[in-house]
Amino acid sequence: MKPPLILISPSTQKRGVEFADLSISLSNKYSRAVASAGGLPWIAPAIPSKSLVAASVARADGVMLTGGDDLQPELYTKELSPTLRKTVSEPEPERDLFELMLVEEVFRQRKPLFAICRGHQLVNVAFGGTLVVDIQTQIPGAFNHSCTDRKCSVVHDAELERGSLLAQIVGGKKLGVNSSHHQALAKVAEPFAVTARSSDGVIEAMELKTGAASLPFFLAVQFHPERLCERHTGHAKLFKRFVRASAQNGKEL
Numbered sequence: 484m485k486p487p488l489i490l491i492s493p494s495t496q497k498r499g500v501e502f503a504d505l506s507i508s509l510s511n512k513y514s515r516a517v518a519s520a521g522g523l524p525w526i527a528p529a530i531p532s533k534s535l536v537a538a539s540v541a542r543a544d545g546v547m548l549t550g551g552d553d554l555q556p557e558l559y560t561k562e563l564s565p566t567l568r569k570t571v572s573e574p575e576p577e578r579d580l581f582e583l584m585l586v587e588e589v590f591r592q593r594k595p596l597f598a599i600c601r602g603h604q605l606v607n608v609a610f611g612g613t614l615v616v617d618i619q620t621q622i623p624g625a626f627n628h629s630c631t632d633r634k635c636s637v638v639h640d641a642e643l644e645r646g647s648l649l650a651q652i653v654g655g656k657k658l659g660v661n662s663s664h665h666q667a668l669a670k671v672a673e674p675f676a677v678t679a680r681s682s683d684g685v686i687e688a689m690e691l692k693t694g695a696a697s698l699p700f701f702l703a704v705q706f707h708p709e710r711l712c713e714r715h716t717g718h719a720k721l722f723k724r725f726v727r728a729s730a731q732n733g734k735e736l
Contacts, residue, residue, distance in 0.1 A: 487544035487729035491701040492585060492602065494525055494551040494589060499547045505577075513549055513599075516709040520722035522683055540588040545595040545721035545729025548582060548602025550707060552690040553666060555579055556616065559608045570617040570665065575677070583609050583686040584600065595700035597725040603703040607689070610672035617665055618685065625683045629665045637709045638662040641687040647678035647687050648702060652724050660687060660706035667705060679704070 489602050491513055499506020504596055514524035527539060540546060552572040556563045558579060562687070563571075567659040582679045586609040590597045618625050631637045637659035650656065658679070668686040671677055679688035688704045691697065702725070708718035 484730075486521055487726055488525050488542065489517045489522040489545045489547055489726065489729060490525050490527050490539055490543035490585075491517070491547045492549055492578075492582055493529055494549070495529055509549060509655050510704065511711070512709040513547065516719075516722045517547070517726065519712070520719070520726040522722075522726040527581075529578055529581050531564065531577055531584060533584055536581065536584040537588050537592075537608075540585065540594055543594060544733045545597070545725060546585065546589050547725075548585070548596070548598040548605060550600030550602065550648060550663075551575070551578070552601070553600070554605060554608060554614070558583075559613045560616070567616045570620065579605075580630065583681045590698065593698055595725060595728040596698055596702075597700070597721070598703035600705060600707055603689070604666060606703050607672050607675065608670050610674055612668060612675070613670040613674035615667045615685075617670045618667055622683070622685065625685060626681075628667070628681075628685060630661070631663045632726070634661055634663045634707065636661060637711065637715070639681055641679040641681055641706065643688075644676075644678040647688075648690050649678050649704075649721075652694050652720050654720075655717070658713070658717050661702075661710055663707060664705060666671075670733050699731060701723055 493507040493509035496506045497509045516523045555574045569725045582605050615621050618628050638655045638661050641660045645654055675689040677686050678690045681687055691701045708721050713717040
């Protein structure tokens with residue numbers, strides 16, 4: 484049996500290794516996580532062409548949105564104070580546009596989708612949701628979620644909603660997660676339901692509401708399971724379930 488083909492969205496770089504050209508960049512941990520779960524990783528070209536995106540999604544058995552720099556604030560807010568503006572990383576407009584097209588095609592073609600960190604935020608924005616621009620500035624009492632020096636370690640627990648897909652997969656009420664983000668979901672778009680939070684209230688995962696436009700698999704998480712799956716069974720299970728759903732080629736699990 485052929486392994487399911489998983490289309491993975493990369494970051495973009497203004498100056499890559501070869502001739503300092505505009506390039507794509509992606510941690511190899513995503514590909515390793517997919518391969519370890521039985522999938523065949525395929526790094527997307529990140530070209531914002533509707534026809535190319537549609538053809539890529541059509542050939543893929545599943546799609547994964549990855550982490551990276553911040554989305555352009557203009558995609559989800561009309562006003563941004565100078566203080567908050569300083570916290571936002573340099574924009575990647577081509578990547579933003581490409582991934583918005585990718586989300587649209589995934590839902591149109593009803594393919595399995597696993598969204599991680601930035602991908603989690605982008606899916607929410609694609610459907611009209613908003614983001615917390617900077618957690619430390621906008622959420623009083625929140626603990627430090629930008630623990631980049633511990634990106635491969637469990638930093639805190641995420642409390643899981645009973646009956647959620649995430650709780651079913653990991654088999655428990657809590658999941659220890661890493662934390663390397665300074666933004667988070669604010670207003671959650673209509674098709675989605677929050678299914679995990681940290682103890683300070685920051686949203687850690689969302690899924691499709693019952694009765695919403697269904698996909699064979701949909702899970703969006705704020706943490707980075709690809710950095711924990713080698714040593715933590717719960718995180719490995721997320722990739723295995725996603726790859727299994729992709730192998731089913733759109734059939735109900």
